[in-house]
Amino acid sequence: xxxxxxxxxxxxxxxxxxxxxxxxxxxxxxxxxxxxxxxxxxxxxxxxxxxxxxxxxxxxxxxxxxxxxxxxxxxxxxxxxxxxxxxxxxxxxxxxxxxxxxxxxxxxxxxxxxxxxxxxxxxxxxxxxxxxxxxxxxxxxxxxxxxxxxxxxxxxxxxxxxxxxxxxxxxxxxxxxxxxxxxxxxxxxxxxxxxxxxxxxxxxxxxxxxxxxxxxxxxxxxxxxxxxxxxxxxxxxxxxxxxxxxxxxxxxxxxxxxxxxxxxxxxxxxxxxxxxxxxxxxxxxxxxxxxxxxxxxxxxxxxxxxxxxxxxxxxxxxxxxxxxxxxxxxxxxxxxxxxxxxxxxxxxxxxxxxxxxxxxxxxxxxxxxxxxxxxxxxxxxxxxxx
Numbered sequence: 329x330x331x332x333x334x335x336x337x338x339x340x341x342x343x344x345x346x347x348x349x350x351x352x353x354x355x356x357x358x359x360x361x362x363x364x365x366x367x368x369x370x371x372x373x374x375x376x377x378x379x380x381x382x383x384x385x386x387x388x389x390x391x392x393x394x395x396x397x398x399x400x401x402x403x404x405x406x407x408x409x410x411x412x413x414x415x416x417x418x419x420x421x422x423x424x425x426x427x428x429x430x431x432x433x434x435x436x437x438x439x440x441x442x443x444x445x446x447x448x449x450x451x452x453x454x455x456x457x458x459x460x461x462x463x464x465x466x467x468x469x470x471x472x473x474x475x476x477x478x479x480x481x482x483x484x485x486x487x488x489x490x491x492x493x494x495x496x497x498x499x500x501x502x503x504x505x506x507x508x509x510x511x512x513x514x515x516x517x518x519x520x521x522x523x524x525x526x527x528x529x530x531x532x533x534x535x536x537x538x539x540x541x542x543x544x545x546x547x548x549x550x551x552x553x554x555x556x557x558x559x560x561x562x563x564x565x566x567x568x569x570x571x572x573x574x575x576x577x578x579x580x581x582x583x584x585x586x587x588x589x590x591x592x593x594x595x596x597x598x599x600x601x602x603x604x605x606x607x608x609x610x611x612x613x614x615x616x617x618x619x620x621x622x623x624x625x626x627x628x629x630x631x632x633x634x635x636x637x638x639x640x641x642x643x644x645x646x647x648x649x650x651x652x653x654x655x656x657x658x659x660x661x662x663x664x665x666x667x668x669x670x671x672x673x674x675x676x677x678x679x680x681x682x683x684x685x686x687x688x689x690x691x692x693x694x695x696x697x698x699x700x701x702x703x704x705x706x707x708x709x710x711x712x713x714x
Contacts, residue, residue: 365377365379368384368433370384370433370435371384371386371431371433371442372386374386374387374388375431375433381434382434382435383432383433383434384432384433384434385430385431385432386430386431386432387428387429387430388429388430388431388713388714389426389427389428389429389446389713389714390425390426390427390711390712390713390714391424391425391426391427391711391712392423392424392425392426392427392709392710392711392712393422393423393424393425393709393710393711394421394422394423394424394425394452394707394708394709395420395421395422395707395708395709396420396421396422396705396706396707397420397421397705397706397707398683398703398704398705398706399703399704399705400512400515400683400684400685400703400704400705406418406419406420406421406453406472407419407472408453408472419453419472420453421452421453422452422453422474423450423451423452423453423477424450424451424452425448425449425450425451426448426449427446427447427448427449428445428446428447428449429444429445429446429483430443430444430445431443431444436488438488438489439488439489439490440487440488440489441486441487441488442486442487442488443485443486443487444483444484444485444487445481445483445484446481446482446483446484447479447480447481447482448479448480448482449476449479450476450477450478450479450480451474451475451476451477452474452477453472453473453474453475481495482495482497482522483495483496483497485525490528490529490530490531491526491527491528492525492526492527492528492529493525493526493527494524494525495522495523495524495525496523496524496525496527497521497522497523498519498520498521498522498523498525498541498543498559498576498626498627499525499527499539499541499543499559499561499574500519500520500541500559500561500574500576500585500587500627501518501519501520501521503539503541503559503561503563503572503574504561504563504572504573504574504587504589504603505572505589505591505601505603507603507637507639507653507655508601508637508639508640508641508651508652508653508665509641509649509651509669510639510651510652510653510665510666510667510681511665511667511679511681511707511709512663512665512681512683512705512707513653513665515655515661515663515665515683515685516630516631516635516637516655516656516657516661516662516663517629517630518587518603518605518629518630518635518637518655519576519585519587519605519626519627519628519629520545520546520549520626520627520629521546522546522547523543523544523545523546523557524543524544525541525542525543525544526541526542526556527539527540527541527542528540528541535564535565535566535570536562536563536564537562537563537565538560538561538562538563539559539560539561540558540559540560541558541559541560542556542557542558543556543557543558543559543626544556544557545557545580545626549578549580549625549626551579551580552580553579555579556579557576557577557578557579557580557626557627558576558577558579559574559575559576559577559627560574560575560576561573561574561575567593568592568593569590569591569592569593569599570589570590570591571588571589571590571591572588572589572591573586573587573588573589574586574587576626576627578625578626578627578628580625580626581611581612581625582611583607583608583609583610583611583612583625583627583628584607584608585605585606585607585608585625585627585628586605586606586607587603587604587605587606588603588604589601589602589603589604590602590603597642597643597644598640598641598642598643599640599641600638600639600640601637601638601639601640602636602637602638603636603637603638604634604635604636604637605628605630605634605635605636605637606633606634607625607627607628607630607633607634608628608633609623609624609625609628609633612624612625630657630658630659630661631657631658631659631660631661631688631689632657632658632659633658634657634658635655635656635657635658636655636656636657637653637654637655638653638654638655639651639652639653639654639665640652646671647670647671648668648669648670648671649668649669650666650667650668651666651667651668651669652664652665652666652667653665653666657688659688659689660686660688660689661685661686661687661688662685662686662688663683663684663685663686664683664684664685665681665682665683665684666681666682667679667680667681667682668680675712675713675714676710676711676712676713677709677710677711677713678708678709678710678711679707679708679709679711680706680707680708681706681707681708681709682704682705682706683704683705683706683707684702684703684704685702685703685704685705686701686702686703687701687702687703
């Protein structure tokens with residue numbers, strides 16, 4: 329009995345000690361589950377969910393390098409003061425650009441909430457002539473020095489459903505479309521771009537859509553009262569192409585301009601367009617306080633009342649495309665542009681473009697700055713998009 333009692337007592341002691349040690353044991357908390365970035369494919373490729381939210385974000389942009397020569401277009405060759413004798417030399421026009429873009433999307437009870445931003449950073453030499461100072465002995469030219477040429481906010485808008493507010497380009501251009509896949513697409517200009525907007529987009533189905541846009545304008549074309557510029561447009565899109573029309577009211581001068589456009593795709597690798605514009609200009613020259621007395625406003629920037637643009641894109645193969653545009657206005661300004669774009673590898677494109685411009689009657693205020701009857705220019709672009 330003594331032995332049995334001893335054994336039972338020893339067992340009880342062991343249980344007590346084990347319980348005490350168990351009570352003193354350190355409990356290690358399990359790690360929080362890691363929240364990895366989730367892909368969001370609702371709005372297209374490249375979107376991901378911002379961790380902890382239901383907002384989808386995409387980040388992109390491009391790095392670009394342009395080399396321009398010649399005397400025509402928005403990408404003209406430049407001139408510089410000679411370092412040795414102070415004369416004037418022709419030189420390259422060059423620009424490096426980094427563009428950062430962001431997109432967001434989120435579904436709400438009032439529709440899709442979206443944003444878009446685009447910011448551009450530039451480095452290059454000045455476009456056009458070098459600076460000079462008139463002296464009794466004649467003009468002294470200064471070198472056309474390269475440097476940082478500024479940061480620009482090109483887009484920054486918010487859209488909920490069909491309502492869009494913020495910094496955009498005018499619906500007079502974005503809704504109807506730009507004038508071809510060429511770099512020098514404004515040899516004959518087809519409308520102003522930068523503006524703050526309050527817009528509403530409407531999709532009626534069956535290919536019909538419409539837009540109404542209240543716009544502030546920019547620079548000399550900024551509204552001068554509470555009355556905004558107004559743009560309205562309608563579009564019908566089908567498998568063969570589209571028909572689009574836009575009308576704009578310039579509130580500063582009470583002038584009206586409009587454009588109509590036809591896009592067609594006659595074959596899988598060929599797309600063509602033709603666009604015509606007409607605008608009134610009576611008040612541009614009748615007022616005593618006018619920024620441009622040659623009949624140009626926020627929307628009718630071409631010379632005379634009417635202008636036409638046409639061109640297209642032919643896809644030669646999966647890497648190469650040919651793009652062209654021809655433009656002409658009532659002021660007898662003629663522009664012809666063509667380029668070849670080649671995808672070296674996915675995301676890296678090189679484009680070589682040639683431009684010709686014939687100066688019309690309105691030589692004093694021509695948009696391009698060309699001062700010769702016939703001008704030529706060329707441009708080479710390297711662009712890495714991501």
